Amino acid sequence: MKNKLKLYFNAAQSAKIGIWDHNLKKSSTYWDAVTKCILEVPEDFIPVLGSGIGFYTEGKNRDRIKFLIDQAINQGIPFSETFQITTAKNNIKYVECICQVVFKKGKPRRLLGTFQDITKEQNLINEMQLSVEKFSSIFSSANDAIFIFDISNGNITDCNPRISELTGYATTELIGLHHSKLFPANYNNEIENILNQNTEEDNYTVKESYIQTKSGTILPVEIASGKKFNVRDKNYLVCFFRDISERKSDESYMNMLSLAVSETTDTIIIADPNGKTVWANKAYLELTGFSLDEIVGNTPGFLSKGPETNQHTTDIMRQAIKDKKSIKVTILNYKKNKEKYWYDLNINPVFDKENTLINYIGVGRDITVRKEKELELNKLLEVTNDQNNKLFNFAHIISHNIRSHSSNLSMVLEVMKDTHDVEEKISYIDLFEEATDKLSQTIEFLNEIITIQKSNNIEKKEIRLKDEIEKIKNTLSLIIKESKITVIDNIPEDLTLCVIPAYLESILLNLFTNAIKYKSPNRTTILEIDYEVKEQYTIISFKDNGLGINLEKNGHKIFGMYKTFHDHSDARGIGLFITKNQIEAMKGKIEVESEVGVGSTFKIYLNEK
Secondary structure (H helix, E strand, O other), X not given: OHHXXXXXXXXXXXXXXXXXXXXXXXXXXXXXXXXXHHHOOOOOOOOOOOOOHHHEOOOHHHHHHHHHHHHHHHHOOOEEEEEEEEOOOOOEEEEEEEEEEEEEOOEEEEEEEEEEEOHHHHHHHHHHHHHHHHHHHHXXXXXXXXXXXXXXXOEEEEEOHHHHHHHOOOHHHHOOOEHHHHOXXXXXXXXXXXXXXXXXXXXXXXXXXXXXXXXXXXXEEEEEEOOOEEEOOEEEXXXXXXXXXXXXXXXXXXXXXXXXXXXXXXXEEEEOOOOOEEEEOHHHHHHHOOOHHHHOOOOHHHHHOOOOOOHHHHHHHHHHHHOOOOEEEEEEEEOOOOOEEEEEEEEEEEEXXXXXXXXXXXXXXXXXXXXXXHHHHHHHHHHHHHHHHHHHHHHHHHHHHHHHHHHHHHHHHHHHHHOOOHHHHHHOHHHHHHHHHHHHHHHHHHHHHHHHHHOOOOOOEEEEHHHHHHHHHHHOHHHHHHHOEEEEEOOOOOOEEEEOHHHHHHHHHHHHHHHHHOOOOOOOEEEEEEEEEEOOEEEEEEEEOOOOOOHHHHHHHOOOOOOOOOOOOOOOOOHHHHHHHHHHHOOOEEEEEEEOOOEEEEEEEEEOO
């Protein structure tokens, strides 16, 4: 047992997850090295019950942990929450604290938990919230006039103050107004086509048109429409208006454009109608390492493509250019020196007054740093969640499986104690020895699995299902006899399964004991075990005629943790949760059919591929 706990602690430490333990009976507290490291206390720091409370930031964080610890101690309620703490070195951190309650004779005796530093993840969330606030600020203070309209009816649902300055309408007059009211009558069809193109194709476009102010003045404007978005099953489109009265002069417009494309930090590349490069700005040349002579006459995608460039994204861009449509993509490109970089790119076709295609303009930005951090964070979160799930699952496997065996041992001892016949007592020794051997084998299995989990490489083994069922029947022989349950085993002798043995043992134990626990007092209990092969699954079914479960009421939570559906003294609400996790870990699934007063059928789908 000590070796198993040592392996568990080592696994937690390797995942940088702290372990803590409050023994309520002995009033003793234990923190491992990871927990002390997170709290930035010396290695020789000796915690006492309640000494950790002072690290939680004063206010709602400290009040909350006090409340949850009190609930755990007095009511046995576990918890899992995120808190802000102030370490011994006065550093602010965010941690995830998970607490499980160990009961003895129905009363909480120990609090066992994990402690993990999630400061980086929480800071990212805070940054995202700040970005939302920045967006709101930009929306309100942007130089461009912005309005958002409901695609279903064309009415304006929101706008920024700049549009009031541009149109002369008050904000209250604009909200609910149909967007067509902002344009001269002879431009309505053109505007409708622009907006319809965006709502149907979800493209980003920039068009020039005219807007009519409240006073009747006609102003030339540039209309930029972004991608549509959905909120609560309603589609909306964002449109940007910019007054271009001062730049309608060709000379002024060209000077402004030339300055913008030359000095902007965004990359700009211009291609002819065939997609061949005719010009690129300084930012593009500096990013890629190519000279203007090297890129002119070539397609930008041909020069930037590399081994890891996504072909699907490349095909989408090629098709958009062929269809003369705008497109926005994120793609992995290569510089001249073969260095990789992530690139956000907007490509827009440019047409003349006769709607003839003149050029394509690509505006891009190097997002390598952001993308790498995003990929790194996703990988870290995936690994952390995976490790947490594995550790959590194994902790419950250990408690659940060993409890099944210990209950069986207790029953044998009780029978031996109640009989005064020496020969009868001796006859139970074989059962006791078999039960202890089974317990030892279970511990060895669990120890082996934890070792395998540390290396993230669980291997399945081929077993004969008939043999495993017989082992469970022998292990539970006394319980089966006392419960007067009839087991009908239709599994053929040669049926083999590729499974994790310890998982299968736990699954069989749980389904057998559930059929016994929840038998009907009104009839002889029958448990029928059958099988079928369907596509890539071998389906093992356990059908009983017990109490049954109200699936209409409880179907959504039947496999949840700590969920019980009958008033049984030995119910813990963990068996089916563990069973489901074990089956899914083997790439399978579990289904249940049940009717109150009739019985239940559990179907295990084991993936044989």
